[in-house]
Amino acid sequence: MHVPHGARRPGATRVTLLTEGTYPHSHGGVSVWCDQLVQGMPDIDFDVLAVTGTGREPLVWDLPAHVTRVRSVPLWGAPPEGRAPRGRSRSRLADAYERFLTSLLDPCAEDGFAPALYDLARAAADGGLSAFLRGDRAIALLASVWHRPGLAVREARPTVHDALTATALLEHALRPLAVPPPESGVAHAVSGGVAALPGLAALERHGVPLLLTEHGVYLRERYLGYRTAPYRWPVKAVVLGFFRLLAEETYRRAALITPGNRYNRLWEEQGAPPRSRSAPSTTAWTRPLSPLPGPSRRYSPSAGRAGSTRSRTWRP
Numbered sequence: 001m002h003v004p005h006g007a008r009r010p011g012a013t014r015v016t017l018l019t020e021g022t023y024p025h026s027h028g029g030v031s032v033w034c035d036q037l038v039q040g041m042p043d044i045d046f047d048v049l050a051v052t053g054t055g056r057e058p059l060v061w062d063l064p065a066h067v068t069r070v071r072s073v074p075l076w077g078a079p080p081e082g083r084a085p086r087g088r089s090r091s092r093l094a095d096a097y098e099r100f101l102t103s104l105l106d107p108c109a110e111d112g113f114a115p116a117l118y119d120l121a122r123a124a125a126d127g128g129l130s131a132f133l134r135g136d137r138a139i140a141l142l143a144s145v146w147h148r149p150g151l152a153v154r155e156a157r158p159t160v161h162d163a164l165t166a167t168a169l170l171e172h173a174l175r176p177l178a179v180p181p182p183e184s185g186v187a188h189a190v191s192g193g194v195a196a197l198p199g200l201a202a203l204e205r206h207g208v209p210l211l212l213t214e215h216g217v218y219l220r221e222r223y224l225g226y227r228t229a230p231y232r233w234p235v236k237a238v239v240l241g242f243f244r245l246l247a248e249e250t251y252r253r254a255a256l257i258t259p260g261n262r263y264n265r266l267w268e269e270q271g272a273p274p275r276s277r278s279a280p281s282t283t284a285w286t287r288p289l290s291p292l293p294g295p296s297r298r299y300s301p302s303a304g305r306a307g308s309t310r311s312r313t314w315r316p
Contacts (some may be wrong), residue, residue, distance in 0.1 A: 014044070015045070016186070048067065049176075093132055099115070106148075133170065159234075
């Protein structure tokens, strides 16, 4: 769902907020923080890419005029439009997806995660990734990778049902890659995980700086959620491998990371280079990211207290 709002102002700095299950479709601590951030910076134009459940969620916040656009990215609604590629394009996508799966399951191949992810992002931008992942070829690739000699997951004897389940979960998780990413300004992810995918695509494709604010630790919450999830170990190995490597890539590529507290920082330090981390705080951070396009005022959000980033859209 695409909701136009206020008019863009020539020369205004633009920030795209990347959210999941929070602002502006839900109340809660993180949403309050986003509202305070937006309301407190009337000279900055804000767009919002909001990962939601079905795409039918109503707006529950009154948006000021300088929020120029809200786009809902449903994880569990209708799939993105597009057709699976054919010929050489299909072969290239299959190769990228095989490398992607291998990075999730083989500790010796984790360096291949980022290149494969960005290859998948390009396929998603062309409209072919979701349709490909809903086809037989994607399922066959996972079954093949699972049964390679030397992989620990092979000992669990993955089934066809496991392959169907894991492939479906990955297809839903990767849907945010199909949304056109911001081409200018700053992308500010207010949680880790799938909300950061458009920001990573924007950085890779257009050089848009990525900021990350974590009020809770997204990866930790996925680990806790999957403890009781109704899936066999092969499925959990794939999905949690994806969330772990996605967290590492987000921490590595973000120009600035602002943990909500020292505990969060311990998690983020596992994947973030020291230059990108700011001091933990539950009150304020003011380290600027520069240069920014537009007027001279720097984008320096205040990180007020907020609650957990437990997803309202992801279904473990």
